Amino acid sequence: xxxLIRAAARTAVIAGTATSVSNRVSRRQSNRWAQxxxxxxxxxxQPQPVPQAAPPAPPAPAASPAPDTIEQLKxxxxxxxxGILTEQEFAAQKAKILGS
Numbered sequence: 329x330x331x332l333i334r335a336a337a338r339t340a341v342i343a344g345t346a347t348s349v350s351n352r353v354s355r356r357q358s359n360r361w362a363q364x365x366x367x368x369x370x371x372x373x374q375p376q377p378v379p380q381a382a383p384p385a386p387p388a389p390a391a392s393p394a395p396d397t398i399e400q401l402k403x404x405x406x407x408x409x410x411g412i413l414t415e416q417e418f419a420a421q422k423a424k425i426l427g428s
Contacts, residue, residue, distance in 0.1 A: 400425050 401422065408418040 397425060 404413070404418060404421050404425065407413045408415075413421070
């Protein structure tokens with residue numbers, strides 16, 4: 329019988345300790361969540377500063393010259409000679425290069 333009482337007492341102590349630890353962990357986690365919620369509310373409750381108007385962008389530099397037209401035409405001609413481009417595609421691309 330003394331072994332039975334000892335086992336019951338031991339179980340009660342273990343269960344009590346587990347309950348106490350579990351409650352403390354839950355309480356600490358709840359406090360952390362409450363603190364985070366409070367900080368979020370404070371962050372969004374404060375008026376946000378109005379951004380100042382951005383200074384105007386500097387004027388764009390003069391249009392840079394188009395890539396070397398001759399080189400583009402040579403590359404286009406090579407593609408046409410290799411049979412990669414059809415005559416219509418070649419003519420359209422050539423007009424595009426010369427037109428720009």
